[in-house]
Amino acid sequence: MNLKRLEEEQIEIGNKAILSDPGQIEYVIGVDQAFFRVGREEYVVSASVLMKYPEMEVVEQHHLIEEVKFPYIPTFLMYRESKPAIKAVRAVMRENAVVMVDGSGLAHPRKCGLATYIGVVLDVPTIGITKKRLYGEVRGEGDVRELHAHGMVVGYELKTCRRCRPIYISVGHRFTPEKALEVVRNCLKGYKLPEPVRIADRLSKEIKSEYLSNLDATR
Numbered sequence: 001m002n003l004k005r006l007e008e009e010q011i012e013i014g015n016k017a018i019l020s021d022p023g024q025i026e027y028v029i030g031v032d033q034a035f036f037r038v039g040r041e042e043y044v045v046s047a048s049v050l051m052k053y054p055e056m057e058v059v060e061q062h063h064l065i066e067e068v069k070f071p072y073i074p075t076f077l078m079y080r081e082s083k084p085a086i087k088a089v090r091a092v093m094r095e096n097a098v099v100m101v102d103g104s105g106l107a108h109p110r111k112c113g114l115a116t117y118i119g120v121v122l123d124v125p126t127i128g129i130t131k132k133r134l135y136g137e138v139r140g141e142g143d144v145r146e147l148h149a150h151g152m153v154v155g156y157e158l159k160t161c162r163r164c165r166p167i168y169i170s171v172g173h174r175f176t177p178e179k180a181l182e183v184v185r186n187c188l189k190g191y192k193l194p195e196p197v198r199i200a201d202r203l204s205k206e207i208k209s210e211y212l213s214n215l216d217a218t219r
Helices: 003-014 078-092 114-122 177-186 195-217
Strands: 027-038 041-052 057-067 097-102 126-130 137-139 144-149 152-158 167-173
Touching (some): 041 078, 041 195, 057 195, 078 114, 097 114, 097 177, 114 126, 114 167, 144 167, 144 177, 152 177, 167 177
Parallel strands (some): 027 097, 097 126
Antiparallel strands (some): 126 167, 137 144, 144 152
16 A cells, blocks of 8 residues: 555645535535444445435435445545445435535645545535544634634634534535535534534444344344
8 A cells, every 4th residue: 555645646636626616505415424344344334315405304315335445544534435425425416416524625634535535526516524623723713713724714613502512614625615614504403513414424323233233133
């Protein structure tokens, strides 16, 4: 495994990311993943949910289970997660849809978190959502603070509920930080995470639990 070559590839992809207004938005696709092991093999459940925007009504859901071939290496997670995540997104893609990813966007050492990778590969507007700050500097005061990286604002730290820790929003591709913040806020329905990511997260965990239960039942 040549990590130096992978770093160069990440930089190349990150440099293709565009900061722009996504245009008309009719749907938001949430994508999340859950990992598990069976013996020595590791698998990932990739779940996607298509939701009407801004109503946040579920239109369609999809999931797939695949074996994981790439090891867990921080800042290289796109190589571990991207292929099945892209398949899940493609399965529910609609015109005028944007994608909300459980993962970083430009808030990444080489500007190539999972949200940026998916956005550039599919050429769709993407937003990255994380519970922890992977990269960048938070500036300002209050419940909304700017997230700076690579000499610019790439997103925001946002406190979404009174007793919870903030989430981190970062532009993936074809979004401005301000528009990403607006869309995320419109997708909040009283929980820490915006609905597309929250429901995709729930679906991935449900499928994982069901799969493991069925596996145990056959042993």
